[in-house]
Amino acid sequence: MTQEQLLQMIADKEERAYTHMYNMYSKSLFAVISNMIKDRDEAEDVLQETFVKIWKNIASYNESKGRFYTWILNVARNTAIDKMRSKGFNNSRKNLSSDNFVHLLEDGSRMNSRIDAIGLREFVKKLKPKCIEIINLLFFQGYTQQEASDELGIPLGTVKTQNRNCINDLRTYLQV
Amino acid sequence: MDVNEYIESGILELYVYGLLTEQENLEISKLAQENEVIATEILSIEKAVLQLSSSFSPFLSAENFEKIKAKLELKHGKVIPIQRKSGSSALIGWAASLLFLLGAGYFYFNWKQTSEQLIVTGNDKTKLEETVVDLEIRNKSTETALDVVRDENNTVVALAGQAVAPQSSAKVYWNKQSNTVYVDATGLPEPPEGKVYQVWALKLTPLTPTSIGLLEGFQNNGSRFFSVENAAGAEAFGITLEPAGGSKSPTLEQLYTLGKV
Numbered sequence: 001m002t003q004e005q006l007l008q009m010i011a012d013k014e015e016r017a018y019t020h021m022y023n024m025y026s027k028s029l030f031a032v033i034s035n036m037i038k039d040r041d042e043a044e045d046v047l048q049e050t051f052v053k054i055w056k057n058i059a060s061y062n063e064s065k066g067r068f069y070t071w072i073l074n075v076a077r078n079t080a081i082d083k084m085r086s087k088g089f090n091n092s093r094k095n096l097s098s099d100n101f102v103h104l105l106e107d108g109s110r111m112n113s114r115i116d117a118i119g120l121r122e123f124v125k126k127l128k129p130k131c132i133e134i135i136n137l138l139f140f141q142g143y144t145q146q147e148a149s150d151e152l153g154i155p156l157g158t159v160k161t162q163n164r165n166c167i168n169d170l171r172t173y174l175q176v
Numbered sequence: 177m178d179v180n181e182y183i184e185s186g187i188l189e190l191y192v193y194g195l196l197t198e199q200e201n202l203e204i205s206k207l208a209q210e211n212e213v214i215a216t217e218i219l220s221i222e223k224a225v226l227q228l229s230s231s232f233s234p235f236l237s238a239e240n241f242e243k244i245k246a247k248l249e250l251k252h253g254k255v256i257p258i259q260r261k262s263g264s265s266a267l268i269g270w271a272a273s274l275l276f277l278l279g280a281g282y283f284y285f286n287w288k289q290t291s292e293q294l295i296v297t298g299n300d301k302t303k304l305e306e307t308v309v310d311l312e313i314r315n316k317s318t319e320t321a322l323d324v325v326r327d328e329n330n331t332v333v334a335l336a337g338q339a340v341a342p343q344s345s346a347k348v349y350w351n352k353q354s355n356t357v358y359v360d361a362t363g364l365p366e367p368p369e370g371k372v373y374q375v376w377a378l379k380l381t382p383l384t385p386t387s388i389g390l391l392e393g394f395q396n397n398g399s400r401f402f403s404v405e406n407a408a409g410a411e412a413f414g415i416t417l418e419p420a421g422g423s424k425s426p427t428l429e430q431l432y433t434l435g436k437v
Contacts, residue, residue: 015250022241027233028226034234044240051244066201069222070194077194104232139193139225164186167224176223 003068010058022051025069029076035101035140036080046083050076077142100136123173131166138163183217192221314398321358321401329353333413335433340417341365346433348375348413355406359415361391362400364432367417374418375402376426377410385414390422412436 001020009017030047037043053075061071102124124132130152137143137151138159149156190196191204208215324330333348345363350356359375367373373391378384389404391397407413416423417430 013248013250015245018245018248018250022244025226026236026240027230030236031229031231031233035232040234043234044236047236047240048244048247052247055248064202064205065198066194066196066205067192067218067222069226070192074194101229101232104234135225135228138190138195140229142193142195144195145190160186160190161184162186163189164184167189167221170228171220171224174224174227176220176227 003063007058007061007063007068010055013055018051018055021054025072026051028069029072031101031104032073032076032140033080034104035136036077037083042083042087046076046080049083050079053079074142100132101140102132102136123170127166127169130162131169134159134163135166135170179211179213183214188214188218189221192218192225318399321360321399324349324351324356324358324401325360327351331437333435333437335413335415335435337363338431338434340430341432344432346415346435348435350407350410350437355408357388357404357407359391359402359404360400361394361402361415364391364400364415367391367394370420371417372420372422373415373432374422374426375404376414376416377407378412378414379409380411385426386410387422387424387426390418391415410437 006017006020010021026047029050030043033046033050034040034043037046050072054072057075061068065071133152134148137148138145143151145156145159149159152159154162187196187200188204191201196204204214204218208218327349329351331350331352333350335346335348337344341364344365347360347363349358349360361373364373373394375388375391376385377388378386386407388407389402391402394400412435414426414434415432416426416428417432418427
């Protein structure tokens, strides 16, 4: 199914659009949310809220704004940040855990896709620590280039290219 | 614009991550419509991060799927009014749906079992691998023992049971060329708690015992095969039972086995 077909189905509020969307994106969104929110129940709440928001606001999305995945990714991150604020963290960024997404692997019994994860675990071991950090900040936590440059202590101009190199390593491994 | 240079700048990754301004997003989505290479690149980046993040997701129970579904306003397909023609077609309908339900239940059950089986099989595999490693280690130690026993340069000294334990025995393999000494202690009873066997090299005139080692970890050494220190000039070997840690000189009342070279 292309993105266009899926969007049409969501706009029509078709049940199978939801099923498709859930199968395709829920794990990715839940990983991003869980990386920001440690408490499992709260992370599940945020995932639910995210889906409800996507469903309600689908009319406000159009493709000139970016990819659909990008849009829902932002909805998930923002919903997670709102949740943290409501829990009394005024500056959500500063209160984010210092862990990166790799910690999600530590509790193996909770993994969704054990088999994928075994291969990825090996791969992530090979991935440079700098790459894990940079992907964690930019992709998982939605840091701007400037924020990532400050956090990592690398020049603003190299944030983009370093991230590109890291994603290229990942793509070589995944063959995409 | 050089498309390659543009792609290599890394801006498309940030586009997929959702980190650009509205203006930049507009530009790139326009570019993607005009340029196939850029459009494909964007799709590949999206695939990569989607797969990466999905693989890091903690377990999501089926309950979540249902909970969310209940909160969305969903159409369950179009409702088509059915004209009832006769009782029999309704009956067939009910029968068909019953069959379908049974079938669905059956497949669900099968699927569930298969996925549980998969996890069990995975665990079994890990256990088997551990066993294999374990066996390899044991095999290695057995091979070492065999090599020692088979070596033609060995002087084999049989130690016979003494007054305190007439049934016990032991063998010393003394390789004078490589200057190594091994003790086969299969003929000795397990030492009592807090005690340890000590091996002595003896010179007979005058009688001078030299400790050449303890048989430590006796219970855990399945092959009861121990390497001890070199015994240059030994004329006999003896094994005594000593307090844990060993003694400076042998406790002769606890002499278990003795043998002359």
